[in-house]
Amino acid sequence: MSKRLKIYLGILIALILIAISVQMSKPTPIDWRETYDERQTNPYDLKIFHKELARTLEDGKIKNIYRSPYEFFNGKYDWETYTYKIKGSYVHISPDFYTDEASLNELLDFASEGNTIFLSTHEMPRYLKDSLGFSTKYEYQVSTKATLSFANRNLRDNEISYETGMKNIHFSKIDTLTTTPLGYQKFDNDSIYTNFIKVPHGDGSFLLHTQPAVFTNFHLLKDDHYKYSEGILGYLPDADIFFDSAYRVVDGKGDGKRDSSLRFILSEPALRWAWYLSLLFLLIFILFNVKRKQRIVKIVDPLENTTVDFTKTIGNLFYETKDHENVVRKKITYFLEHLRTEYLMNTQVLDEKFITRLRQKSGKPIEEIERLVKLLNILKKKIHFDQNDVLMITKAIENFRKKK
Numbered sequence: 001m002s003k004r005l006k007i008y009l010g011i012l013i014a015l016i017l018i019a020i021s022v023q024m025s026k027p028t029p030i031d032w033r034e035t036y037d038e039r040q041t042n043p044y045d046l047k048i049f050h051k052e053l054a055r056t057l058e059d060g061k062i063k064n065i066y067r068s069p070y071e072f073f074n075g076k077y078d079w080e081t082y083t084y085k086i087k088g089s090y091v092h093i094s095p096d097f098y099t100d101e102a103s104l105n106e107l108l109d110f111a112s113e114g115n116t117i118f119l120s121t122h123e124m125p126r127y128l129k130d131s132l133g134f135s136t137k138y139e140y141q142v143s144t145k146a147t148l149s150f151a152n153r154n155l156r157d158n159e160i161s162y163e164t165g166m167k168n169i170h171f172s173k174i175d176t177l178t179t180t181p182l183g184y185q186k187f188d189n190d191s192i193y194t195n196f197i198k199v200p201h202g203d204g205s206f207l208l209h210t211q212p213a214v215f216t217n218f219h220l221l222k223d224d225h226y227k228y229s230e231g232i233l234g235y236l237p238d239a240d241i242f243f244d245s246a247y248r249v250v251d252g253k254g255d256g257k258r259d260s261s262l263r264f265i266l267s268e269p270a271l272r273w274a275w276y277l278s279l280l281f282l283l284i285f286i287l288f289n290v291k292r293k294q295r296i297v298k299i300v301d302p303l304e305n306t307t308v309d310f311t312k313t314i315g316n317l318f319y320e321t322k323d324h325e326n327v328v329r330k331k332i333t334y335f336l337e338h339l340r341t342e343y344l345m346n347t348q349v350l351d352e353k354f355i356t357r358l359r360q361k362s363g364k365p366i367e368e369i370e371r372l373v374k375l376l377n378i379l380k381k382k383i384h385f386d387q388n389d390v391l392m393i394t395k396a397i398e399n400f401r402k403k404k
Helices: 003-025 047-055 067-074 101-112 126-132 153-156 226-234 261-267 269-288 307-320 324-343 350-362 366-381 387-401
Strands: 063-064 089-092 114-119 135-138 146-150 158-162 168-175 180-186 191-202 204-209 242-246
Touching: 003 226, 003 269, 047 063, 047 242, 067 101, 101 126, 101 191, 101 204, 101 350, 146 153, 153 226, 261 269, 324 350, 324 366, 324 387, 350 366, 366 387
Parallel strands: 063 242, 089 114, 089 242, 114 204
Antiparallel strands: 135 168, 146 158, 146 180, 168 191, 180 191, 191 204
C-alpha cells in the first residue's frame, strides 16, 4: 500500500469517526410515523393498548396473529364438523386494512358462527363494503380537532375531545334495517358523522370504527383520552381476542416472538452505524482485491433431463396393458396432490365448500369447477373403467390447468 493511499484511508476513517460522534451526540428524534406496531413505544404505536387489552379480559386471553386471516382461521377450521375450533373476537387496528379476498371470506365465515370482528381503520376493502352493505367517505378538514361520542347515553362520560390526529372519515351509507350506529364524531363545522357501527352477520357481528388513532400510545397517555377507548372495548365480548398485527415480518414461524435481526440492528443507532461501517470496509476490501486473478472455471455440462422419456415409457406401459383403472386413479391422486401443494386445499371432502374455495383460489369459472368435481366424485366411486374414462379425466384436468 502506497503512502498516498494510506493518507487517503486515514482521512476517510477520521471523517467517519467525526460523523459517528456527531450523530451519537444528537438527541434521539421522536418517530411520529403512524406505524401501529403493538411491540413499539413510538407515539403512533399500540404497545400500551395491547398491554392494557389483556387486563380487560376476565375469561379470555389474547392470541397474536402474524399471518393473514385466511392462514390463521383456515388452520383452525374443523373439516369434519364444518365449524371453527376457536371462539372469540378478531381485532385489527391500522390506518389501512388491506387484505386478500380469501381472508375477507374467512372473516365473514368466522363471524357467521357467532364471533365478533372488530376493525378500526381509515380504509376498508371494497369487497367488505359490498358484502356488508356500507360505504365510507373522507371529507378534508383543515383542523384535526374532533369530539368523539357514543350513541349509548350511558357512555356520555366517555365522550372525548381530541386536539390532533383525527381525520374526517365516516360512514356515508349503511343498511338502516340491520346496521346499528354506535358512535359519532363532530368537527369544527358542527356536522355530526357516524364513525362506529355494528353490522350483524350470521350469528355474529362486525364492529367497524374509522378512528384508529385513539388506540395509539400518544392518545392513551394524554389526559383522560383512555376513557373513549374503554367505551369502545365495552362492545367486545369477554372472550378470547385474536389480535391481528399490522406487521407480519417475523421469525418465519408465524408466532411473532422476534423481529428480523436486520430490522433490530437498524433500529439502534450504535448498531446501525456499526452495520454501515462493516459494509464500507467490505466495499474497500473488494476494491483492493478486484484485480486479483481468478482461476478458470471448468464448464460442467448439466445433467440430461430424462423425466419426459421416463413418463412416456410408463404411460405406454399402462396403455398397452389396458390398465385403465390404474391410470385414472393415479391421475386423480396426482391432481389432488397438485391442489394441496399449489392452493393449500384440503381434498378429503369434495363438496360445495370445496368448490367455492377452489373457485376463489384458482379464478376458474364455477361451472367448470363443478363439472370437474362431479367427474372426480363419479370416477372415485366407479369400479370398472374403460378408455373413455381415461380420456375424460385427462381432458378435464388439462383444461383446468390451462392458464387464462
